[in-house]
Structure formats: structure tokens, C-alpha cells
Amino acid sequence: xxxxxxxxxxxxxxxxxxxxxxxxxxxxxxxxxxxxxxxxxxxxxxxxxxxxxxxxxxxxxxxxxxxxxxxxxxxxxxxxxxxxxxxxxxxxxxxxxxxxxxxxxxxxxxxxxxxxxxxxxxxxxxxxxxxxxxxxxxxxxxxxxxxxxxxxxxxxxxxxxxxxxxxxxxxxxxxxxxxxxxxxxxxxxxxxxxx
Amino acid sequence: xxxxxxxxxxxxxxxxxxxxxxxxxxxxxxxxxxxxxxxxxxxxxxxxxxxxxxxxxxxxxxxxxxxxxxxxxxxxxxxxxxxxxxxxxxxxxxxxxxxxxxxxxxxxxxxxxxxxxxxxxxxxxxxxxxxxxxxxxxxxxxxxxxxxxxxxxxxxxxxxxxxxxxxxxxxxxxxxxxxxxxxxxxxxxxxxxxx
DNA sequence: AATTAACACTAGCGCTTGCTTGGTTAGCCC
DNA sequence: GGGCTAACCAAGCAAGCGCTAGTGTTAATT
Numbered sequence: 001x002x003x004x005x006x007x008x009x010x011x012x013x014x015x016x017x018x019x020x021x022x023x024x025x026x027x028x029x030x031x032x033x034x035x036x037x038x039x040x041x042x043x044x045x046x047x048x049x050x051x052x053x054x055x056x057x058x059x060x061x062x063x064x065x066x067x068x069x070x071x072x073x074x075x076x077x078x079x080x081x082x083x084x085x086x087x088x089x090x091x092x093x094x095x096x097x098x099x100x101x102x103x104x105x106x107x108x109x110x111x112x113x114x115x116x117x118x119x120x121x122x123x124x125x126x127x128x129x130x131x132x133x134x135x136x137x138x139x140x141x142x143x144x145x146x147x148x149x150x151x152x153x154x155x156x157x158x159x160x161x162x163x164x165x166x167x168x169x170x171x172x173x174x175x176x177x178x179x180x181x182x183x184x185x186x187x188x189x190x191x192x193x194x195x
Numbered sequence: 196x197x198x199x200x201x202x203x204x205x206x207x208x209x210x211x212x213x214x215x216x217x218x219x220x221x222x223x224x225x226x227x228x229x230x231x232x233x234x235x236x237x238x239x240x241x242x243x244x245x246x247x248x249x250x251x252x253x254x255x256x257x258x259x260x261x262x263x264x265x266x267x268x269x270x271x272x273x274x275x276x277x278x279x280x281x282x283x284x285x286x287x288x289x290x291x292x293x294x295x296x297x298x299x300x301x302x303x304x305x306x307x308x309x310x311x312x313x314x315x316x317x318x319x320x321x322x323x324x325x326x327x328x329x330x331x332x333x334x335x336x337x338x339x340x341x342x343x344x345x346x347x348x349x350x351x352x353x354x355x356x357x358x359x360x361x362x363x364x365x366x367x368x369x370x371x372x373x374x375x376x377x378x379x380x381x382x383x384x385x386x387x388x389x390x
Numbered sequence: 391a392a393t394t395a396a397c398a399c400t401a402g403c404g405c406t407t408g409c410t411t412g413g414t415t416a417g418c419c420c
Numbered sequence: 421g422g423g424c425t426a427a428c429c430a431a432g433c434a435a436g437c438g439c440t441a442g443t444g445t446t447a448a449t450t
Contacts, residue, residue: 025307027222031438044398046439109304112220148381156378159358160351167350183351186343189384204427226408239428241409 018102057118063103064125067096082143094176213297252313258298259320262291277338289371
């Protein structure tokens with residue numbers, strides 16, 4: 001029970017830190033701010049984390065871990081066609097971007113604030129995630145769904161997707177699924193695949 | 196002469212600050228760092244700028260101003276067809292992203308660090324730039340070059356373009372023109388327009 | 391009843407931060 | 421050559437920073 005509680009408590013603290021990192025940025029977020037939002041004193045924070053850097057790393061790791069899990073799940077349930085897997089990946093990416101929004105915004109904006117140690121640790125998670133995309137885009141390319149160099153296509157698509165955090169309003173009328181469909185339609189020049 | 200020199204001196208200082216903001220981030224860049232790179236003492240910095248915020252604002256303003264000028268010029272010289280203007284805008288955007296790379300990276304990453312005053316000042320420049328894109332994308336959409344909702348398409352395209360600062364290597368073998376062509380090809384499903 | 395471990399608190403150290411102040415220098419104009 | 425101004429410097433202030441040391445407090449385990 002101790003371990004389970006410690007773990008869920010830790011996740012809660014990470015969630016709180018993530019929100020602050022988004023609003024204030026990593027550098028402007030002080031340990032005193034975080035402690036206040038967590039309901040403890042600033043000194044107590046260092047019982048849970050070695051230093052401020054470790055909190056940043058934990059926030060990003062959490063987000064990437066979830067993204068990887070969601071993408072794998074989406075692929076396993078997707079129609080086993082190039083188009084089906086492409087749809088699934090785009091949808092999964094947008095869903096993660098929303099459900100773990102804070103963590104991903106931090107990953108996108110504060111990546112440079114990581115020290116070398118944390119970065120090399122996290123880069124493996126990112127590579128694993130990109131490997132999934134690599135295969136899906138290459139299959140789509142071979143099937144004639146995507147024009148041009150698959151590597152460039154992957155980067156363009158991921159760029160378009162990640163950019164959505166800057167303008168997409170989750171409270172608005174448009175669902176992430178419809179947004180995903182729109183992107184795939186724009187790229188493939190053909191409407192969504194039949195169910 | 197005094198005015199001209201003062202102005203060019205100021206631009207030089209802004210350029211130096213921009214480079215530091217990219218390498219270190221705005222918050223981690225201290226006034227002492229900037230002063231050192233500029234060859235003056237930290238106190239002297241406040242003879243040129245009211246405060247640190249003003250430097251950030253100046254960096255971003257400079258980049259946006261150039262982007263707007265380049266885009267307008269590109270459109271004026273472009274083939275007067277939907278495809279020609281689309282090509283021109285994509286190419287111009289990538290070119291600006293490279294020639295004023297530091298300023299644009301700062302604009303993309305440090306936008307949130309602006310205070311309300313600076314932000315509302317800069318937002319007009321951004322709106323003017325986006326208005327150019329709006330027209331170009333809508334024309335391309337009507338001409339059947341781009342599929343789906345023009346507003347979404349614009350956001351996807353700008354996302355894909357802006358994301359290039361994260362992976363494109365200006366020293367590498369690929370030219371920005373070829374990259375521009377590749378993106379347009381991917382979206383329109385047809386090779387570059389004839390000269 | 392004694393021990394342990396997890397968690398929190400108080401207090402503050404050593405350092406850096408953005409910015410101010412008061413004064414100096416060099417070039418320009420009438 | 422006296423007055424003006426832009427540009428710079430030396431010195432330092434007040435505030436805030438990340439982090440540490442030492443000390444309870446609580447609850448489960450022995």
C-alpha cells in the first residue's frame with residue numbers, strides 16, 4: 001500500500017507541476033509555487049524529488065509513456081490497412097495531445113531545459129514513438145496514400161499535429177476525431193475510410 | 196547620422212540578444228550575459244532598452260516585420276495563379292524561417308513570456324501576416340488544389356512549416372526551395388508548377 | 391512498548407537576478 | 421569654447437532563487 005500510494009501521490013504532484021510549467025514556463029515556476037499548489041512547504045518538495053530538474057523530467061516522461069501506450073493500443077485495434085493505421089495514429093496523437101495536454105506542451109516547449117542526463121533518458125521513449133510513425137507513414141506511402149518522401153511527410157504531419165496545441169480549443173465544437181479526419185483527408189485527398 | 200547609427204546599433208544589439216534567447220531561452224538569459232556579448236556592462240544595457248521585456252519584444256517584432264515584407268515581395272513577384280501564389284508563400288515562409296532563424300525561434304518558443312502590452316502590440320503584425328495566408332489558401336482551395344476546410348488547412352500548413360525549425364538543418368544538403376516544393380506536392384498531389 | 395520509515399515543517403544559507411544610481415567620456419552644434 | 425547629449429561604467433540594492441540541515445509527527449511493524 002505504501003508503494004501504491006507513494007506512486008499515485010507522486011503522479012498527482014507531477015500533474016500539478018505540469019500545469020504550472022505550462023502557465024508560467026519551467027524557469028519562472030519556483031519550487032515555492034509548486035509547493036503551494038501541492039499544499040506543502042517548499043522544503044518538503046525535496047523529499048519527493050531530488051531537484052527541480054527531476055520534476056521536469058518526470059512530467060515529460062509521464063506524457064511520453066502515455067502517448068506510446070495509446071498509440072500501441074490504437075494500432076492494435078485499427079483496421080489492418082495502411083489507411084486504417086494512418087487514421088488510427090493521427091487520431092491517437094490528437095487524443096494524447098488533449099488528455100495529457102499539459103505534459104505534452106511541456107515536452108514541446110521546455111525540452112531544451114532538460115539536462116543531458118534526462119534528455120538522453122527521454123530520447124529513447126521518443127524514438128520508440130517515432131518508429132511507430134515511421135512504419136505507418138511508409139506503408140501509407142507505398143499504398144499511394146501519401147505523396148513525396150516518407151521522411152519529410154512524417155515530419156510535416158507531426159508538425160501539423162503538434163502545432164494544434166497552439167490553436168485547438170478542446171472546449172470548442174469540433175471533436176479531435178473530426179480534426180484527425182480532416183488532416184488525413186487533406187493529405188490523402190480522399191474522405192475517411194468506411195467502418 | 197546619429198539616428199542612423201543608433202538604429203543600426205540597436206538592430207545589432209537585438210541580433211545578439213536573439214541568439215542568446217535561442218541558445219539559453221529568455222528566462223535563463225541574464226542581462227549580464229547579453230551585455231557581455233554586446234561588449235558593454237550590464238548597466239549600460241538599460242540605456243538602450245527600458246527593461247528586459249522590451250528586448251524580447253524588439254527581437255520578435257524585427258522577425259515579424261521581415262517576414263511580412265518578404266511575403267509581400269514574394270507574392271508581388273509570383274505567378275498570378277493560385278498555385279503560383281501558394282508556392283511563393285511556402286517558399287517565402289521557409290526562407291524567412293532561415294534568414295531570421297533566431298528571431299523566429301524566439302517568437303515561436305518565447306511568445307508566452309511577453310507581457311500583455313507587448314503581446315497586443317505584436318498580435319497586429321501576426322494578423323496581417325496570417326491574412327496573406329488566408330487569401331492564398333482560400334484561392335488554392337477554390338481552385339481544387341487543397342482539400343478540406345481552408346481554415347484548418349491553413350493551420351496545418353503553418354504548423355508543418357513552423358515545425359521545420361526543430362529538424363531542418365540549413366547546413367545540410369537540402370535547400371529550402373526543395374523543401375517548399377515537397378510540402379506543396381504532398382498537399383496538392385501534383386508536382387511543382389511549370390516556370 | 392520500542393523501532394522504523396515516510397512525510398512534513400522551520401529556518402535560513404549562499405548566490406543570482408533585474409534594475410538603479412551617480413558620475414565620466416567623447417563627439418557635435420552654435 | 422561652452423553647452424548639450426548619447427553612450428558608457430562602477431558599484432550596489434532589494435528581492436528572489438534552489439536547495440539543505442535539523443527537527444518533529446504520524447502510522448505501521450516488530
